[in-house]
Amino acid sequence: MxxxxxxxxxxxxxxxxxxxDSLTLVTGANGSGKTSxxxxxxxxxxxxxxxxxxxxxxxxxxxxxxxxxxxxxxxxxxxxxxxxxxxxxxxxxxxxxxxxxxxxxxxxxxxxxxxxxxxxxxxxxxxxxxxxxxxxxxxxxxxxxxxxxxxxxxxxxxxxxxxxxxxxxxxxxxxxxxxxxxxxxxxxxxxxxxxxRFYDALRTDPEAPARRPQIMSYTPVLSGDGGDLAAAIATIRAIGDRETLDEVIEHAFPGSSLETGTGDHAGILFSQTGLLRPLGAGELSDGTLRYLLLVAALLSPRPPELMVLNEPEASLHPSLMPALARLVVLASAKCQIVLVSHSQALIEAIRHEGAVSEIRLGKSFGETGAPDVDAPRWTWPKR
Known part of the structure; x- marks a missing residue:
């Protein structure tokens, strides 16, 4: 780590x-240096x-x-x-x-x-x-x-x-x-x-790759744009933690379930209480699709040593922040996570889930600093 x-x-x-730390939350106002x-x-x-x-x-x-x-x-x-x-x-x-x-x-x-x-x-x-x-x-x-x-x-x-x-x-x-x-x-x-592994470009727009039928193949790692979502979910069900997958879907959308279609080319099938048929990726809201993409990324059967998420809360309704927070904390038990966010709802939800290291960035005279953090010792090699 x-x-x-x-x-x-x-x-x-x-x-x-x-x-x-195993889970580090990077926060701060807009322009404070989080993206840098x-x-x-x-x-x-x-x-x-x-x-x-x-x-x-x-x-x-x-x-x-x-x-x-x-x-x-x-x-x-x-x-x-x-x-x-x-x-x-x-x-x-x-x-x-x-x-x-x-x-x-x-x-x-x-x-x-x-x-x-x-x-x-x-x-x-x-x-x-x-x-x-x-x-x-x-x-x-x-x-x-x-x-x-x-x-x-x-x-x-x-x-x-x-x-x-x-x-x-x-x-x-x-x-x-x-x-x-x-x-x-x-x-x-x-x-x-x-x-x-870095995730900052998970697309949810109408032309997003995740909304199209996909080739179903062994996919333990979700791609950077989420274009292999269905295959990644199918891989979690085949060799990953399917119980946690069902749990995080239920926590975010009570009474719902997530499956994938059959055949060489397929997509996700999202069933919700009250609907007569499951919805495909092309029918989902941006927020719902983004949450499913984050589920596929964070529950990877092949977790990386380090995963970095940049503003994963984009497009998500505040009601989904507790579910996302729990998902992140669960994933941090298997890989180190650095999460950059300015969503106060997500920040509070992660704090509520348990121990988390927080780096709050701020600017003074144009320079980014972390005033509340004790900086570790560091020496740069000299040319």
Missing amino acids: ITTLAISGYRSLRDIVVPL LYRSLRLLAETAQNRLIRTLAAEGGLQSTLWAGPERISRQMRAGVHPVQGTVRKDRVALKLGFSDDSFGYAIDLGLPSAEHPFPLDPAIKLEAMWTGDLFSKASLFAERRAGMVRLRTARTHEWREVMQGLSPFDSMVTHCADPENGAELLALRERMRDW
Whole structure:
């Protein structure tokens, strides 16, 4: 389980370190930085897919994604004695992302590309580091990438060995040096990060993929857009927790049941009290369909190490918040969940369900902070 998330230089996240628990609720007013924190986790996951550079370029490159305020905000600026203004830069331009658990940690440091590079929106990877334990130190470091050189420390002799020279500044050591023999630790890290799951684009509009007949095939993981909902529900019934599936449907819609059609191409069949026939996905309201999509995601027979939900309450009626809260808490017993929300009804419902770690974000002078959270210790590796 990830216990610490660290971000520096990304949008309003000038420098923030937050703890993560088995279920972490990220809250705050609009514009407080919730989406930026969510995107930071996605960027880390993109590293393991070798898509980090492309994703940042699509956001406008470092010039658009870097912290836009002064490098440092002095006490005089915060007190209003001095105006908030730029100062002479002392540190290198950098966007840093990192996380750790009790076993190991990982950090990546991105900077500006060289002047002659033909793709100016692509940031360059300047440094990567992987270490044992939750806190970085030179003694605990066992994998390091500086510029194009990657070296690993041997497990037996603890001596450093160089495993690659000339690694492109746009390729990560996590993807290009992960090897069962020479980079087993990097391979394990890559596979862990590739297992992270994100849901922020579950579609419920009239043309949503979930509303169409689907190919029925073994589907232990719901797709990002929910296009294989029927197959995912059928898989839960075949090899998953069908009792919990029935329970969460009953809790949200008393007297209702959820099944799937038969044949190679089928859809969901949602039966409700008082109706003479079950409804298909194309006939459901946006809120009902979204809840069913969240059920399929959270009751996956193959739960991930980490699942991140961004504003899952969209389209849901407030009466469904207690059912969604219970569903999330049940799922957090099998995988770590980070849930980003500004719905007070959902927040209160999750609190009512039991213990939850909460990160309330706020802004001061354009900078996102978590004033009510005790930040874990964190040290960034230096270039």
